[in-house]
Each structure stands twice: as structure tokens, then as C-alpha cells.
Amino acid sequence: xxxxxxxxxxxxxxxxxxxxxxxxxxxxxxxxxxxxxxxxxxxxxxxxxxxxxxxxxxxxxxxxxxxxxxxxxxxxxxxxxxxxxxxxxxxxxxxxxxxxxxxxxxxxxxxxxxxxxxxxxxxxxxxxxxxxxxxxxxxxxxxxxxxxxxxxxxxxxxxxxxxxxxxxxxxxxxxxxxxxxxxxxxxxxxxxxx
Amino acid sequence: xxxxxxxxxxxxxxxxxxxxxxxxxxxxxxxxxxxxxxxxxxxxxxxxxxxxxxxxxxxxxxxxxxxxxxxxxxxxxxxxxxxxxxxxxxxxxxxxxxxxxxxxxxxxxxxxxxxxxxxxxxxxxxxxxxxxxxxxxxxxxxxxxxxxxxxxxxxxxxxxxxxxxxxxxxxxxxxxxxxxxxxxxxxxxxxxxx
DNA sequence: CACGAAACGTATCGTGTCGATACTAAATAG
DNA sequence: CTATTTAGTATCGACACGATACGTTTCGTG
Numbered sequence: 001x002x003x004x005x006x007x008x009x010x011x012x013x014x015x016x017x018x019x020x021x022x023x024x025x026x027x028x029x030x031x032x033x034x035x036x037x038x039x040x041x042x043x044x045x046x047x048x049x050x051x052x053x054x055x056x057x058x059x060x061x062x063x064x065x066x067x068x069x070x071x072x073x074x075x076x077x078x079x080x081x082x083x084x085x086x087x088x089x090x091x092x093x094x095x096x097x098x099x100x101x102x103x104x105x106x107x108x109x110x111x112x113x114x115x116x117x118x119x120x121x122x123x124x125x126x127x128x129x130x131x132x133x134x135x136x137x138x139x140x141x142x143x144x145x146x147x148x149x150x151x152x153x154x155x156x157x158x159x160x161x162x163x164x165x166x167x168x169x170x171x172x173x174x175x176x177x178x179x180x181x182x183x184x185x186x187x188x189x190x191x192x193x194x
Numbered sequence: 195x196x197x198x199x200x201x202x203x204x205x206x207x208x209x210x211x212x213x214x215x216x217x218x219x220x221x222x223x224x225x226x227x228x229x230x231x232x233x234x235x236x237x238x239x240x241x242x243x244x245x246x247x248x249x250x251x252x253x254x255x256x257x258x259x260x261x262x263x264x265x266x267x268x269x270x271x272x273x274x275x276x277x278x279x280x281x282x283x284x285x286x287x288x289x290x291x292x293x294x295x296x297x298x299x300x301x302x303x304x305x306x307x308x309x310x311x312x313x314x315x316x317x318x319x320x321x322x323x324x325x326x327x328x329x330x331x332x333x334x335x336x337x338x339x340x341x342x343x344x345x346x347x348x349x350x351x352x353x354x355x356x357x358x359x360x361x362x363x364x365x366x367x368x369x370x371x372x373x374x375x376x377x378x379x380x381x382x383x384x385x386x387x388x
Numbered sequence: 389c390a391c392g393a394a395a396c397g398t399a400t401c402g403t404g405t406c407g408a409t410a411c412t413a414a415a416t417a418g
Numbered sequence: 419c420t421a422t423t424t425a426g427t428a429t430c431g432a433c434a435c436g437a438t439a440c441g442t443t444t445c446g447t448g
Contacts, residue, residue, distance in 0.1 A: 004319050009213075009307045011326045016210020017232075018333055019203075021255035028407085035434070038211075054396060061215035066435045068398060073433080090396040090443045113203050116332035120325050122198065128322035129202045131314050136209050138310035143212075222436085227404065248425060260406045262427060267404080284414045284425040 012132070019113075026107050035060070035070055040079060040104055043096050047181035049170065050148070051094045055184040059148055079103060137188055149186040151179035156187055206326070213307075220301050229254070229264055230273075234298055237274060237290050241375035243364065244342075245288045249378040253342055273297060331382055343380040345373035350381055 023034040042059055043051060050059075057067040071094065074080045079100035085091035096104075117125065140147050151157040156169040157179065165174040169185055217228040236253055237245060244253075251261040265288065268274045273294035279285035290298075311319065334341050345351040350363040351373065359368040363379055 003308075004316065004323065005308055005311050006304060008311070008319060008323045008326070009304060011323060011330055012206060012209050013213055015206050015326060015330050015333075016213060017255065018330065018337075018339075019207055019210060020214075022337075024255075024406090031432095033406090033433070052396080053398095061211065061218075062434090063436060064397070065399085065437075069434075072398085088396085088444070092397070110200060110203060112333055112336055113329070114197075114199055115336070116329040117199050117202070117325070120328065124321055124325050125198050125202060127318055128325040129198065129205060131311070131318050131322040132202070132205045132209060134314065135307070135310040136205055136212065139209075139212055139306055142306055142309065143216075145212075218435090225403095227435090229405070246425080247427095256405090257407060258426070259408080259428085263405075266427085282415070282425085286426070 022109060022112070026109060030103055032103075033070075035062075036074060036079075037103075037107070039067075039070060039074060040096065040100055042182075043080065043094055044101070044104055045182050047151075047174075047178055047183045050182060050184040052091055053094065056094070058146055058184060061145070074100070146184055147186050147188050148182045148184060149188055150182055151186075153189055154183065154186045155189055156185065216303060216306070220303060224297055226297075227264075229256075230268060231297075231301070233261075233264060233268060234273060234290065234294055236376075237288055238295070238298055239376050241345075241368075241372055241377045244376060244378040246285055247288065250288070252340055252378060255339070268294070340378055341380050341382050342376045342378060343382055344376055345380075347383055348377065348380045349383055350379065 020034055023037050027033055027037050038060060039056060042056055046055065053067055053071055054064055057064045060067065071080065075082055078097055081095050081097050083093045085093055137147060151165065151174065156167050158166045158168050160166055163176045165179045166172065167174055214228055217231050221227055221231050232254060233250055236250055240249065247261055247265055248258055251258045254261065265274065269276055272291055275289050275291050277287045279287055331341060345359065345368065350361050352360045352362050354360055357370045359370065359373050360366065361368055
């Protein structure tokens with residue numbers, strides 16, 4: 001009999017493959033590869049410290065050279081816009097164009113997933129999420145990777161008033177919309193394992 | 195606030211990406227791509243009805259032409275062996291060579307995963323597995339895909355005595371080792387959701 | 389302030405995935 | 419015996435991906 005842990009690993013791997021296949025099929029219509037859609041999805045969620053080629057490369061676990069090529073393609077198709085950073089001339093800021101946002105809207109990737117989990121109890125869902133998030137965080141730490149979380153789970157985030165946030169790292173004010181985006185500087189709050 | 199279901203989706207996607215990145219890094223040493231390792235892993239678990247290029251293509255969600263190319267590469271490197279089926283001349287049987295098995299042994303892919311889940315309680319693990327297996331099965335059905343499970347969870351499997359099994363589909367006897375392998379004809383037993 | 393190091397990004401090359409299409413050979417149906 | 423189906427291969431074009439090399443801009447340390 002196989003170890004329970006390995007069965008879970010197998011299941012996650014298969015789900016990952018299936019989601020990737022879904023991305024591939026969804027991208028065919030637009031002539032896009034899975035990695036392109038992943039890039040668009042990331043840029044749609046990245047905060048102002050994280051919308052750069054370098055951050056995307058770290059997020060995807062690829063080299064900056066590889067990512068640079070994919071970004072050139074996306075820019076050619078007018079799905080993203082590239083702007084030089086005002087303060088730091090080395091940095092390129094990436095934003096989704098309206099066309100890029102439309103692509104994401106038309107995907108509707110989450111439907112089958114929602115249906116697949118429709119009958120699972122909320123308690124089970126949240127328990128499963130907890131287990132997997134823990135695993136993800138540990139694997140990221142072990143591999144020296146960044147966690148790319150949102151501000152609400154970040155040690156740097158300071159909640160200085162109602163709907164008023166400051167990042168302790170950059171000392172900048174963040175809007176309540178901004179704190180729900182993902183950040184490459186994210187430092188997870190140590191959670192007590194219940 | 196985001197839907198709990200979507201948070202789980204996001205986590206699974208990220209874990210999938212991370213596992214894939216792990217595969218990529220592991221393969222660099224052997225000069226292999228993630229897909230090659232996935233093929234080897236599959237062939238290591240596939241039963242006698244499922245060790246063909248076509249079955250592998252279905253499992254991976256790719257076209258047979260694409261898979262054929264990857265298999266040619268693996269054969270060139272002597273990691274797999276190809277034999278014509280005795281009864282059906284169209285079919286090619288794929289088996290791992292000793293060299294191919296060695297590659298899998300040297301990978302040790304599961305270690306970081308094990309460690310990442312070391313502190314999770316068995317109850318949580320099995321609950322999470324249940325949720326995800328359910329989701330996987332539903333998504334496979336929805337997409338018209340095969341489930342590739344083991345005989346013990348298959349409607350075709352007949353347990354005719356202690357350590358004695360027969361597949362109701364092929365009417366062939368199966369060894370107790372064989373029933374723990376994955377099969378392209380797998381038809382999942384309807385499970386009652388507790 | 390100068391100069392070397394580091395960080396961000398691009399360009400280019402070779403290997404290989406991937407789908408699409410077209411093909412061969414073997415089995416099967418009528 | 420012929421038409422169809424099934425398993426697999428061959429080839430082509432677009433592109434991912436890493437490695438390497440390169441150009442800018444910023445930073446740091448004397």
C-alpha cells in the first residue's frame with residue numbers, strides 16, 4: 001500500500017497537468033501558449049512592486065531570458081504594455097492592455113473547477129486549502145523561492161487605520177485594493193499549526 | 195474576499211507549477227524535459243493494457259504525434275524499449291529499460307514533498323486527498339477524459355479469491371502486483387459522498 | 389567622484405515540445 | 419475483397435526554454 005502522502009502528491013500532479021491542459025486548449029483560440037496565459041493571469045494580480053519581467057520570471061520559475069521572449073510576443077499582440085520606470089531606468093513596468101484583460105475575461109477557466117468542487121463541504125474545502133497552502137509555503141522556502149502572497153498575510157503590512165495600509169518595507173501607503181494583490185516582496189506571517 | 199474554491203484552485207495551480215519546475219530541474223542532469231520524466235513515471239506504473247504510445251498520449255493530454263516524438267527521443271537514449279505486440283501488429287509496447295528505471299530511482303522527487311507535509315495530521319491529509327480526488331474525477335468526466343486508476347477502484351475488476359483477480363473487460367487473470375498498476379480502461383466505482 | 393560590481397533587461401543560438409497535416413501498415417466491418 | 423478504422427510515424431512551422439553574451443542603469447566603496 002502506498003503512502004497517503006504520495007497519493008496526495010499524485011493527485012495534485014494530475015490536477016496540475018489537467019489544469020495545464022485546460023490552459024493549453026483555452027489558449028488555442030487566441031494562438032497563445034499556457035505560459036502566456038499564466039503571464040497574463042499573473043500581471044492581472046501583481047501589485048506595483050511586482051509587475052516586472054524579473055518578478056514574473058521568479059514567479060514562473062523560469063530564467064529572465066526565456067520570460068523576456070514570451071513578453072515580447074505578448075507585447076507584439078498588444079496584450080500587454082511596456083513602460084520604462086520613471087525612477088529606475090533599468091526597470092520595465094508591465095501592464096495589461098484592454099485587449100489583454102478581454103482575453104482573460106473570455107477564458108472563464110474557473111467554471112469546471114467550481115463545478116467539480118460544488119458538492120464538497122466548506123469545512124473540507126478549507127481544510128484541504130490549509131494543508132496545501134502549508135505544503136506550498138514549505139516547498140517554496142525549501143527551494144529558496146519567493147511566496148508571492150497578498151499583503152494581508154505579509155509581515156511587512158501595517159494596518160494603520162480603517163482601510164489604511166502602509167508597507168513597512170517600502171514605507172509607502174497602499175490602497176485597500178492594492179493590498180489584495182500579490183507581491184514579490186511578500187514575507188509570510190508565521191502561522192501556528194493548530 | 196475571494197471565493198474559497200478559487201483560493202484552492204490557485205494553490206493547486208501553484209503547486210502544480212512548482213512540481214513541474216522541480217521536474218525540469220531534476221531533468222537537467224539527464225538532459226531531459228519534464229514531459230520525458232512524466233512519460234517514464236507513467237510507463238513505470240502502467241499495466242499491460244496501457245503501455246502504448248496512444249495510452250500515454252491520452253494520459254498526458256497531448257496528441258499522438260507529439261508523444262511519438264518524445265518517445266523516439268527516449269528510445270534513442272535507451273531509457274525505454276519498444277516491442278511490437280505479438281497479436282496486433284499495429285501496437286507498440288513500451289517498457290522501461292534498466293537505465294530508464296535507474297533514472298527514476300536517482301530522481302528522489304518525492305522527498306521535498308514528504309517533508310513539506312510531514313507536520314500535517316493524517317486526518318487532514320486523507321480529507322484533502324478525498325476532496326482533490328473527487329475534483330480530479332469530476333473534471334476528467336466533464337472533459338471526456340479517461341481516469342487512469344488502479345484496478346481496486348475499477349468496476350471491471352473482479353476479486354474472485356484471495357490474491358486472485360480477473361478483469362471483467364478483458365476476461366484475463368491479473369496478478370496481485372498487476373492490479374495495483376494504472377489502466378487506461380479504468381472505470382471508477384461510483385463513490386458515495388459521505 | 390570614479391570605477392568596479394550588481395541588477396534589469398534584451399539578443400541569439402541550439403534543442404526540443406507541440407499541433408496540424410499527411411502518410412503507412414495492420415486490423416476490422418460489410 | 420474493399421472501405422473504414424486504428425496505431426503509429428514523418429515532416430513542418432511556431433515557439434518555449436536554458437545558456438551565453440551583451441548593453442544600460444544603478445549602487446557601493448574607496
